[in-house]
Amino acid sequence: xxxxxPLFGQGNRRGVMSMVVGMMLFVxxxxxxxxxxxxxxxxxxxxxxxIVANLLILLLAWSNGLLPQLGLVLQKIVIGRGILDLLASVxxxxxxxxxxxxxxxxxxxxxxxxxxxxxxxVLHESVGWRRWTAVVCGFGGVLLIVQPSAExxxxxxxxxxxxxxFIVARDMITRQVSLGIPSLIVTMGTSVLVMIxxxxxxxxxxxxxxxxxxxxxxxxxACFLIGGYQMVIDAMRHGxxxxxxxxxxxxxxxxxxxxxxxxxxxxxxxAWIGILVVVGSGLYVLHRERVRRLQLRQNxx
Numbered sequence: 001x002x003x004x005x006p007l008f009g010q011g012n013r014r015g016v017m018s019m020v021v022g023m024m025l026f027v028x029x030x031x032x033x034x035x036x037x038x039x040x041x042x043x044x045x046x047x048x049x050x051i052v053a054n055l056l057i058l059l060l061a062w063s064n065g066l067l068p069q070l071g072l073v074l075q076k077i078v079i080g081r082g083i084l085d086l087l088a089s090v091x092x093x094x095x096x097x098x099x100x101x102x103x104x105x106x107x108x109x110x111x112x113x114x115x116x117x118x119x120x121x122v123l124h125e126s127v128g129w130r131r132w133t134a135v136v137c138g139f140g141g142v143l144l145i146v147q148p149s150a151e152x153x154x155x156x157x158x159x160x161x162x163x164x165x166f167i168v169a170r171d172m173i174t175r176q177v178s179l180g181i182p183s184l185i186v187t188m189g190t191s192v193l194v195m196i197x198x199x200x201x202x203x204x205x206x207x208x209x210x211x212x213x214x215x216x217x218x219x220x221x222a223c224f225l226i227g228g229y230q231m232v233i234d235a236m237r238h239g240x241x242x243x244x245x246x247x248x249x250x251x252x253x254x255x256x257x258x259x260x261x262x263x264x265x266x267x268x269x270x271a272w273i274g275i276l277v278v279v280g281s282g283l284y285v286l287h288r289e290r291v292r293r294l295q296l297r298q299n300x301x
Contacts, residue, residue: 015235015244022231023251025224030101031258032221037097039214043201045093048215050195052222057188060226064184072181073189077173081186082193084170089194090201091163098156100265105255106145106275107160109248112282113138114168116289122172131288138281144274145267183233187226246286249279 036045061067072078096104113135120127146157177186235244252275259265267275 011238012240012244014238015240016247018231018235018238019244019247020250022228022235023248024254025228025231027101027105027251027254027258029221029224029228030096030105030255031262032217032224033093034096034101035262036214036217036221037093040208040210041202041205042090042093042097043198043203043205044208044210045218046089046194046198047202048198048210048218049222049225050191050198052219053191053226054188054195056222056226057184057191060230061184061188064182066182066184069182069185070188072185073192075181075189077177078181078186078189079193081170081173081177082190084166084173085190086194086197088163088166088170090197091159091166095156095160095163099160100263100267101259102252102255102265102267102275103145103157103271104160105252106271106278107142107157108164108167109252109278109282110138110142110161111164111167111171112285113278114164115171116285118168118172126292128288131285134281134284134288138278138285141274141277141281144270144277146274147270187229246283249282252279 033045033049058067061070092104092108116127116131117135119125120132142161174186235247256267
């Protein structure tokens with residue numbers, strides 16, 4: 001990623017720019033996947049995109065001299081993380097096929113709020129009333145987005161929320177992955193399992209012929225997905241976490257833009273309010289996390 005220095009600069013500026021580009025690539029992946037899903041099954045989407053993604057990862061592993069470490073994908077913790085990511089991917093994409101991309105993106109942005117709640121309940125981390133209030137408000141915002149009393153409500157909103165559960169579990173286990181396992185190897189472990197899961201689903205569903213247009217959508221989606229992962233890693237390595245992390249929420253801007261340009265989707269007033277509440281709550285939780293870390297450092301002898 002040294003080629004990014006002339007474009008993005010260094011330090012926090014590079015971190016922020018890499019995060020913004022990474023979010024754009026992730027939303028581009030979602031957009032192409034949603035388009036491909038109009039012509040083929042979920043299993044085939046995961047399988048074909050996975051094949052292309054793994055070829056790209058192998059190329060990156062070769063260029064970075066990581067091929068001798070590919071055996072690390074068989075570590076139990078890498079496999080466990082991959083299974084959780086597979087479940088999250090299946091649920092998220094199933095909902096993505098049926099929901100406006102901005103709505104599901106906003107629901108996905110509740111993962112920092114859910115992670116805070118899980119850390120408090122399961123890991124017994126100290127979470128003050130301010131962050132608990134933000135968590136409650138954030139999930140209240142989700143209700144405004146989902147609008148369970150509205151005529152358009154369907155079960156796919158619940159499927160999207162279920163994917164957040166597995167995303168949080170994945171992020172929790174990611175904390176336990178040894179720093180000696182390169183990020184690219186962890187990504188490959190996940191990608192391989194998602195591809196295998198897609199293959200199993202395809203066997204159950206039956207193979208459907210795919211035209212060149214759909215294949216190209218999935219191939220570009222894989223490129224955007226791997227590019228997004230690499231950009232986020234670059235962002236985390238070159239910028240302060242407390243400054244860079246909030247820029248994940250620019251994904252909502254891209255989701256709103258792409259959803260409108262491609263499908264003509266535009267949130268109603270209540271959904272807009274819900275999106276703003278989710279974003280505001282998430283940003284506040286990140287702010288309080290930063291304050292808490294600073295206080296812990298100051299209290300250290």
